Amino acid sequence: xxxxxxxxxxxxxxxxxxxxxxxxxxxxxxxxxxxxxxxxxxxxxxxxxxxxxxxxxxxxxxxxxxxxxxxxxxxxxxxxxxxxxxxxxxxxxxxxxxxxxxxxxxxxxxxxxxxxxxxxxxxxxxxxxxxxxxxxxxxxxxxxxxxxxxxxxxxxxxxxxxxxxxxxxxxxxxxxxxxxxxxxxxxxxxxxxxxxxxxxxxxxxxxxxxxxxxxxxxxxxxxxxxxxxxxxxxxxxxxxxxxxxxxxxxxxxxxxxxxxxxxxxxxxxxxxxxxxxxxxxxxxxxxx
Amino acid sequence: xxxxxxxxxxxxxxxxxxxxxxxxxxxxxxxxxxxxxxxxxxxxxxxxxxxxxxxxxxxxxxxxxxxxxxxxxxxxxxxxxxxxxxxxxxxxx
Amino acid sequence: xxxxxxxxxxxxxxxxxxxxxxxxxxxxxxxxxxxxxxxxxxxxxxxxxxxxxxxxxxxxxxxxxxxxxxxxxxxxxxxxxxxxxxxxxxxxxxxxxxxxxxxxxxxxxxxxxxxxxxxxxxxxxxxxxxxxxxxxxxxxxxxxxxxxxxxxxxxxxxxxxxxxxxxxxxxxxxxxxxxxxxxxxxxxxxxxxxxxxxxxxxxxxxxxxxxxxxxxxxxxxxxxxxxxxxxxxxxxxxxxxxxxxxxxxxxxxxxxxxxxxxxxxxxxxxxxxxxxxxxxxxxxxxxxxxxxxxxxxxxxxxxxxxxxxxxxxxxxxxxxxxxxxxxxxxxxxxxxxxxxxxxxxxxxxxxxxxxxxxxxxxxxxxxxxxxxxxxxxxxxxxxxxxx
Numbered sequence: 001x002x003x004x005x006x007x008x009x010x011x012x013x014x015x016x017x018x019x020x021x022x023x024x025x026x027x028x029x030x031x032x033x034x035x036x037x038x039x040x041x042x043x044x045x046x047x048x049x050x051x052x053x054x055x056x057x058x059x060x061x062x063x064x065x066x067x068x069x070x071x072x073x074x075x076x077x078x079x080x081x082x083x084x085x086x087x088x089x090x091x092x093x094x095x096x097x098x099x100x101x102x103x104x105x106x107x108x109x110x111x112x113x114x115x116x117x118x119x120x121x122x123x124x125x126x127x128x129x130x131x132x133x134x135x136x137x138x139x140x141x142x143x144x145x146x147x148x149x150x151x152x153x154x155x156x157x158x159x160x161x162x163x164x165x166x167x168x169x170x171x172x173x174x175x176x177x178x179x180x181x182x183x184x185x186x187x188x189x190x191x192x193x194x195x196x197x198x199x200x201x202x203x204x205x206x207x208x209x210x211x212x213x214x215x216x217x218x219x220x221x222x223x224x225x226x227x228x229x230x231x232x233x234x235x236x237x238x239x240x241x242x243x244x245x246x247x248x249x250x251x252x253x254x255x256x257x258x259x260x261x262x263x264x265x266x267x268x269x270x271x272x273x274x275x276x277x278x279x280x281x282x283x284x285x286x287x288x
Numbered sequence: 289x290x291x292x293x294x295x296x297x298x299x300x301x302x303x304x305x306x307x308x309x310x311x312x313x314x315x316x317x318x319x320x321x322x323x324x325x326x327x328x329x330x331x332x333x334x335x336x337x338x339x340x341x342x343x344x345x346x347x348x349x350x351x352x353x354x355x356x357x358x359x360x361x362x363x364x365x366x367x368x369x370x371x372x373x374x375x376x377x378x379x380x381x
Numbered sequence: 382x383x384x385x386x387x388x389x390x391x392x393x394x395x396x397x398x399x400x401x402x403x404x405x406x407x408x409x410x411x412x413x414x415x416x417x418x419x420x421x422x423x424x425x426x427x428x429x430x431x432x433x434x435x436x437x438x439x440x441x442x443x444x445x446x447x448x449x450x451x452x453x454x455x456x457x458x459x460x461x462x463x464x465x466x467x468x469x470x471x472x473x474x475x476x477x478x479x480x481x482x483x484x485x486x487x488x489x490x491x492x493x494x495x496x497x498x499x500x501x502x503x504x505x506x507x508x509x510x511x512x513x514x515x516x517x518x519x520x521x522x523x524x525x526x527x528x529x530x531x532x533x534x535x536x537x538x539x540x541x542x543x544x545x546x547x548x549x550x551x552x553x554x555x556x557x558x559x560x561x562x563x564x565x566x567x568x569x570x571x572x573x574x575x576x577x578x579x580x581x582x583x584x585x586x587x588x589x590x591x592x593x594x595x596x597x598x599x600x601x602x603x604x605x606x607x608x609x610x611x612x613x614x615x616x617x618x619x620x621x622x623x624x625x626x627x628x629x630x631x632x633x634x635x636x637x638x639x640x641x642x643x644x645x646x647x648x649x650x651x652x653x654x655x656x657x658x659x660x661x662x663x664x665x666x667x668x669x670x671x672x673x674x675x676x677x678x679x680x681x682x683x684x685x686x687x688x689x690x691x692x693x694x695x696x697x698x699x700x701x702x703x704x705x706x707x708x709x710x711x712x713x714x715x716x717x718x719x720x721x722x723x724x725x726x727x728x729x730x731x732x733x734x735x736x737x738x739x740x741x742x743x744x745x746x747x748x749x750x751x752x753x754x755x756x757x758x759x760x761x762x763x764x765x766x767x768x
Contacts, residue, residue, distance in 0.1 A: 056612040069631075076621075077462075085448060085452070093464035143474045226321065
């Protein structure tokens with residue numbers, strides 16, 4: 001509870017998001033913007049008056065994997081890389097609720113890569129929020145498919161020689177109908193994007209760049225959260241109408257293109273299946 | 289503000305708004321993002337520590353606050369928020 | 382607290398009785414007991430289960446989705462089950478290997494789920510179009526960690542229908558994944574199938590307290606099964622694969638782990654006599670009993686009948702549930718039987734469980750590592766040696 005109390009009755013004494021969040025489950029490093037992504041999502045959910053009956057959060061394994069438990073809603077902490085198919089099943093079985101996947105870059109693009117591209121291809125109506133910190137933080141700072149060339153990680157002690165994914169391009173090429181990337185500190189744009197993603201049909205993919213100072217920064221830049229954020233702010237280039245294959249994310253050579261890259265309208269998987277059911281039932285009724 | 293030949297009949301009311309910034313000292317872990325993001329030096333990391341032995345943010349200059357809510361939005365621990373209040377006195381609590 | 386159940390009339394468009402393959406019978410059983418979600422991936426020899434589900438689910442407002450691999454299939458079923466929809470997937474040995482981690486997740490999150498595996502020759506790609514029974518341990522121990530699992534073993538097309546129904550009801554009662562392990566032959570062969578006019582559909586326990594008071598893994602009944610809230614209701618809950626306490630909070634201390642794992646295992650073990658299922662033949666005066674399951678049991682039965690006709694005091698037990706292994710049955714046999722012969726289409730798996738009782742009776746095996754069924758005459762001759 002708050003240490004400061006107020007004498008008057010009508011001003012709030014509790015954080016406005018306290019009813020949406022399990023505050024005791026914020027286990028992240030001090031200053032890690034994963035918490036900010038969580039509060040941004042919670043703010044959007046609160047504004048839309050969504051409660052436990054209206055949505056569900058699914059996450060995988062890793063630092064971002066602990067995010068689902070922070071929500072006072074049906075929250076699932078599944079296995080590494082498998083949040084997306086779990087979310088698919090959840091949404092297909094209960095299309096009324098909004099389903100969010102909150103997972104890290106390794107969870108989504110390495111072990112979960114296959115599920116990621118197929119969910120995008122199917123255009124399943126879920127919102128995937130990928131927290132990209134270019135590393136496997138929780139397990140000690142190993143390289144991820146988003147680790148930049150030359151970076152030192154615990155499994156690339158001599159520098160990473162594998163080029164990283166452009167997750168925006170991957171999502172777009174797989175068929176996602178809403179693709180965006182934002183820096184983790186830009187909460188207003190992130191919130192606007194989250195609102196858009198949750199209220200449209202089809203697969204939304206929102207990549208959020210969140211610097212990991214504990215594992216990644218320490219080995220490469222030896223800086224803390226504020227310095228890494230300043231560094232990120234210096235290289236972020238917000239663009240409108242940038243095509244996905246030009247969405248460069250090169251933290252070492254100083255360019256992080258952010259913005260919305262794909263925003264097309266298409267029939268989501270839920271609607272597709274519903275149309276199928278109706279068609280089949282009609283045809284079946286005609287036969288009898 | 290207005291060109292000299294065109295003035296409103298009544299001078300526009302300028303109401304100063306006050307904001308009370310509230311920090312949950314147990315939830316705060318002293319990451320100092322709020323102090324970095326605050327444009328007007330309202331906050332600083334204090335000398336006191338909480339039950340987790342962490343220094344937490346304190347409202348050093350509450351009257352500076354103009355309600356931009358940057359601190360509330362950026363806080364990764366949902367430890368800080370602001371209320372609009374009616375008077376200077378309430379902002380200082 | 383007893384589970385709610387409803388009795389539903391057969392609404393299948395199929396007019397019974399009908400000639401059906403085992404795979405199709407399995408799908409019919411699933412639909413009859415209320416399965417409305419199938420997430421699957423094709424694999425010989427179980428693909429027909431998926432194919433029939435893909436045809437029939439849209440007609441009953443269910444969802445069929447062919448996922449990108451077996452892992453996605455079972456994870457989608459887990460998600461659907463948490464949305465309150467009965468879900469099933471069907472696969473074979475290689476696919477079940479892929480699903481191993483997810484089975485553990487289903488156990489940890491206590492999710493009702495049915496996995497059908499139609500067993501083929503292994504290991505690895507093996508012989509996709511030949512039957513075997515070499516997955517006895519895989520179906521039980523696929524996942525890592527300490528856990529118990531219910532595995533049923535149908536022996537006919539009719540049993541594919543009935544045991545699939547039973548599997549769903551058991552999974553709902555005990556909030557656990559249940560595996561139906563069928564021989565490859567059983568999946569593909571055709572036999573008459575009688576659809577039941579009415580089927581009992583058991584529902585999982587739903588929370589009796591308000592959302593504020595609900596603790597997702599709190600156990601209020603003797604059966605050690607917590608009430609299950611689903612997504613889309615006013616209940617919020619945290620389901621994690623980490624060891625957790627009653628609220629779902631991840632707990633890394635040894636005491637929490639002990640408490641949770643003990644309960645998860647006891648939940649099934651306590652109910653084992655309700656889960657056991659077997660069929661006997663000639664046990665009244667038998668001095669030698671043959672233990673078998675699945676399609677191979679038919680050859681054993683034929684051999685046993687031939688031997689009884691010749692005056693040998695031989696009996697047979699056909700297991701319809703493989704796990705938990707029926708220790709109590711072994712105890713019963715130990716009182717009056719001198720020898721137990723285990724016949725299975727593998728290099729000797731279930732026999733290891735029986736050998737735990739070799740202080741009570743002697744144990745022998747009629748096993749073959751190839752995925753070709755044993756001929757009744759072969760079994761007969763081997764049994765003669767064992768008498």
